[in-house]
Amino acid sequence: MPKPRKHQISLDATPYYHCVSRCVRRAFLCGTDKSTGECYEHRRGWLEDKLLALPQTFAIEIAAYAIMSNHYHVVLYIDKQQADQWSDIEVVERWHSLFKGNLFSQKFLKGEALDSSQRARLQMIIEEWRARLCDISWFMRILNEAIAREANREDKCTGRFWEGRFKSQALLDEAALAACMAYVDLNPVRAQMADTPEQSEHTSIKKRAEKAKRATRANHPNQQVKELHPFVGNPRENLPKGIQMRLTDYLELVDWTGRVLRDDKCGAISRNAEDILTRLGVDDTQWVEMTSNFEQCFSTFAGNEQCLRSACETLSYQRPPGLSRCRAAFG
Structure with a gap:
C-alpha cells in the first residue's frame, strides 16, 4: 500500500521533488491519438501555461518539465522560507x-x-x-484539476482524466537533481518525438536553450528564464538560491546525453560533461543509465546513501527503500 504523501516529503532532507502525472483515459493528453485520428496537440499549451503560471501564486518553482502524449514530468523546488x-x-x-x-x-x-x-x-x-501554498500535493491538485475540467469540457464527458495519485520522488542531492532534470528534459528525445533537446516542444530545456542563445551572460540568474528555477553556478560560499551548476554546463551535459540516448552508444564524452560528472561523483555509464530510466532506477528517494538514511530517519522509515540502487548509482 502506498505511503501517505506526508511520509514521503521532508523539507529538512530536500526541497526538490520529481512528480509524474498520467492520464487514465485512452484518449491522449496531447498529440494525435492513432486509433481515432484526433489531434490533442493544443492541450500541451494549456498544461504548459498553467504549470508556469502557478509559481506566481505558490512558493514552489519549476526546475524542469516535459509534457508528453499521455503524461507529464515536473521537477519542483519548494521554497518554504519564502512562504x-x-x-x-x-x-x-x-x-x-x-x-x-x-x-x-x-x-x-x-x-x-x-x-x-x-x-x-x-x-x-x-x-x-x-x-x-508550499505543498506539492496542492500544487499538483490545482494543476491537474484545471486541465481535467478543460479536457472534459472539450470531450463533452465527465469522469477522471488523471490517475488518482501522482508519483513523486525526493531528489536528495545535487547528483540526483541533475540526473532527474536531464531525464525529464530528454523524455521527448527518448520517445523519438524530437531529434535534439532544443527541438523538444513544451519542455524546460527548450525554453532555457532559447533564452541562453539571446542572453549576453547566459549563466547569470537574472538573464535566465524567469518562470524557471535558476542555475546559480558551481558550489561556493554565499551562493544564492538556485541550482548549483552553471547553465551552460548543464546544457552541454544534456546535449551530450541526448546524443548518447539517440545513438544507443556511449561515444566520446565531451570535456565539459566529463568535468561536471566528476564533480557530481557519477561516472558516465551510471549517468546514462539514470538519465534513461530514472523512474525505474529509484523508488521514493534518489540520492547518496548518507542523504537517503538521513531522510528516512527524519520520516521514521524502518528501512531505507532502494538503498542498493542508491549505493550503485551514487556510491
Whole structure:
C-alpha cells in the first residue's frame, strides 16, 4: 500500500521533488491519438501555461518539465522560507487568486473590522493556507484539476482524466537533481518525438536553450528564464538560491546525453560533461543509465546513501527503500 504523501516529503532532507502525472483515459493528453485520428496537440499549451503560471501564486518553482502524449514530468523546488516571509494579507490574496476564500478572509481584504474570535479563527485559516501554498500535493491538485475540467469540457464527458495519485520522488542531492532534470528534459528525445533537446516542444530545456542563445551572460540568474528555477553556478560560499551548476554546463551535459540516448552508444564524452560528472561523483555509464530510466532506477528517494538514511530517519522509515540502487548509482 502506498505511503501517505506526508511520509514521503521532508523539507529538512530536500526541497526538490520529481512528480509524474498520467492520464487514465485512452484518449491522449496531447498529440494525435492513432486509433481515432484526433489531434490533442493544443492541450500541451494549456498544461504548459498553467504549470508556469502557478509559481506566481505558490512558493514552489519549476526546475524542469516535459509534457508528453499521455503524461507529464515536473521537477519542483519548494521554497518554504519564502512562504514564511509572506504577510497575512499576501497569503490571503494569493489564496483568493485560486479560491473565493471565506467570509472572514473577504472582510479582511476589504478592511472591515473583525472581533477577537473572528481574528483568531482567520489566523488559523491563514496558516493553513500558507502551508498549502508550499505543498506539492496542492500544487499538483490545482494543476491537474484545471486541465481535467478543460479536457472534459472539450470531450463533452465527465469522469477522471488523471490517475488518482501522482508519483513523486525526493531528489536528495545535487547528483540526483541533475540526473532527474536531464531525464525529464530528454523524455521527448527518448520517445523519438524530437531529434535534439532544443527541438523538444513544451519542455524546460527548450525554453532555457532559447533564452541562453539571446542572453549576453547566459549563466547569470537574472538573464535566465524567469518562470524557471535558476542555475546559480558551481558550489561556493554565499551562493544564492538556485541550482548549483552553471547553465551552460548543464546544457552541454544534456546535449551530450541526448546524443548518447539517440545513438544507443556511449561515444566520446565531451570535456565539459566529463568535468561536471566528476564533480557530481557519477561516472558516465551510471549517468546514462539514470538519465534513461530514472523512474525505474529509484523508488521514493534518489540520492547518496548518507542523504537517503538521513531522510528516512527524519520520516521514521524502518528501512531505507532502494538503498542498493542508491549505493550503485551514487556510491
